[in-house]
Amino acid sequence: MRQFPRDFVWGVATSSYQIEGATDVDGRGESIWDRFSATPGKIQDGTNGSVACDHYHRWREDVELMRWMGLKSYRFSIAWPRILPAGSGKVSQAGLDFYSRLVDGLLEAGIEPCVTLYHWDLPQALQDKGGWAARDTVSAFVEYADVVSQKLGDRAKRWITHNEPWCISVLGYANGEHAPGIKDWGQALATAHHVLLSHGQAVPVLRSNVSKADVGITLNLVPAEPASPSAEDLEACRSFDGGFNRWYLDPIYGRGYPRDVIQDHVAAGHLKSDTLPFLRAGDLEDIATPIDFLGVNYYNRAVLRSDRIPESQNAPRAVHVSSEQTEMGWEVSPHGLTQLLVRLHQDYNPGRLYVTENGAAYGTGPDADGRVRDTKRVQYLRLHLEASLEAIRQGVPLHGYFAWSLLDNFEWAYGYQKRFGMVYVDYATQKRIPKDSAHLYRAVVAQNGLDVELAA
Numbered sequence: 267m268r269q270f271p272r273d274f275v276w277g278v279a280t281s282s283y284q285i286e287g288a289t290d291v292d293g294r295g296e297s298i299w300d301r302f303s304a305t306p307g308k309i310q311d312g313t314n315g316s317v318a319c320d321h322y323h324r325w326r327e328d329v330e331l332m333r334w335m336g337l338k339s340y341r342f343s344i345a346w347p348r349i350l351p352a353g354s355g356k357v358s359q360a361g362l363d364f365y366s367r368l369v370d371g372l373l374e375a376g377i378e379p380c381v382t383l384y385h386w387d388l389p390q391a392l393q394d395k396g397g398w399a400a401r402d403t404v405s406a407f408v409e410y411a412d413v414v415s416q417k418l419g420d421r422a423k424r425w426i427t428h429n430e431p432w433c434i435s436v437l438g439y440a441n442g443e444h445a446p447g448i449k450d451w452g453q454a455l456a457t458a459h460h461v462l463l464s465h466g467q468a469v470p471v472l473r474s475n476v477s478k479a480d481v482g483i484t485l486n487l488v489p490a491e492p493a494s495p496s497a498e499d500l501e502a503c504r505s506f507d508g509g510f511n512r513w514y515l516d517p518i519y520g521r522g523y524p525r526d527v528i529q530d531h532v533a534a535g536h537l538k539s540d541t542l543p544f545l546r547a548g549d550l551e552d553i554a555t556p557i558d559f560l561g562v563n564y565y566n567r568a569v570l571r572s573d574r575i576p577e578s579q580n581a582p583r584a585v586h587v588s589s590e591q592t593e594m595g596w597e598v599s600p601h602g603l604t605q606l607l608v609r610l611h612q613d614y615n616p617g618r619l620y621v622t623e624n625g626a627a628y629g630t631g632p633d634a635d636g637r638v639r640d641t642k643r644v645q646y647l648r649l650h651l652e653a654s655l656e657a658i659r660q661g662v663p664l665h666g667y668f669a670w671s672l673l674d675n676f677e678w679a680y681g682y683q684k685r686f687g688m689v690y691v692d693y694a695t696q697k698r699i700p701k702d703s704a705h706l707y708r709a710v711v712a713q714n715g716l717d718v719e720l721a722a
């Protein structure tokens with residue numbers, strides 16, 4: 267029997283800007299994503315999150331869907347500009363009340379809230395003062411964490427400070443693909459540091475406001491494999507793993523920033539010297555404040571081939587790269603998830619682990635009979651649940667899995683052209699249709715195992 271441990275947490279994940287819409291109601295302030303998506307050329311289909319899935323008005327229906335799926339937990343994020351429209355200072359009661367009602371609705375449905383404080387919608391007012399590259403944003407975040415946890419902490423127990431610091435830093439401030447659209451590695455490195463620092467400083471605040479608090483952070487981690495055993499490809503791997511994974515894991519788990527990656531940034535001209543200009547005494551201790559769990563967002567592995575030697579002189583490939591890719595162009599690589607979880611457990615021993623996101627973009631819509639046969643997502647889900655179970659068999663303390671995502675939604679720079687939902691959204695009518703993957707997941711959750719079949 268391919269069974270999961272008792273008490274395994276089955277969930278789905280979403281984020282505020284991607285689903286809520288209602289960006290101008292109840293006193294919500296402007297976020298960097300409102301500004302960015304209004305800038306021509308930034309979003310592939312020219313859309314934005316002003317309506318999205320209209321979850322702000324339809325959340326009861328969405329909670330009902332999750333109840334139907336039998337989910338144990340729902341990971342959602344809070345829109346900072348709904349709570350503190352100017353980033354700090356004046357609090358919006360209407361904003362707090364929205365999330366308070368949502369939390370109550372979830373608990374009534376038997377679903378544990380899992381709150382992510384920051385999933386990328388920074389108040390624009392803070393960006394106007396430098397955003398995450400500015401150290402003052404750290405104290406603004408701690409203030410925000412305090413306000414939210416005072417309001418929800420009596421009912422919400424599981425808290426994630428940040429979603430994917432790598433994306434916040436690199437996509438937002440180094441290559442500019444995400445809001446605020448800045449291309450400056452100096453700012454990106456300061457951003458990564460300030461995000462981590464704000465995480466560490468928020469942890470004790472959450473613990474003081476939430477009884478029996480369960481606090482963690484979510485990282486997007488990408489296991490790296492060398493395409494061949496050549497020294498050059500191994501070096502490419504070291505550097506990739508350093509920038510994506512160790513730059514965040516090492517300081518969180520008390521090792522400070524990895525020396526080799528600092529050298530990479532110096533060599534690339536991102537830093538003037540190996541002295542980190544944004545690092546102050548006490549910061550590393552704050553960042554390493556002990557946490558209860560690590561959240562892992564997993565989409566794919568990376569197979570690295572060095573660009574330092576001409577392709578013709580490269581050693582023959584040793585690694586087979588699967589031809590199955592999702593519509594994001596990301597390789598389907600379930601084994602990478604097992605490898606990643608095992609490595610995290612061995613190298614960092616974070617205690618409890620959760621997969622806080624995993625999913626795939628496939629654009630399947632309804633057939634003539636109304637059913638959404640998202641066969642490839644069903645396959646992706648099965649493979650990654652198998653991979654999760656394999657990690658558990660190898661001794662990894664994996665305590666839950668959250669599928670990305672409940673609903674098709676605003677996929678950032680791709681707009682609405684990419685669909686990650688287990689539930690189809692017809693944006694013209696806002697009608698929701700559970701896809702085959704939602705039916706499969708429902709069966710998995712009910713059985714707490716993988717020996718389930720879909721109706722033909």
Ligand code: GBH
Nearest residue numbers: 281429430433486563565566596623670677
């Ligand atoms: C998540 O980020 C976000 O948390 C979520 O909001 C988003 O909707 C979801 O994923 C889907 O995109 O081209 O092989 O180098 C995903 C983070 C970082 C995962 C970049 C893929 C590039 C893979 N992504 N990464 S590759």
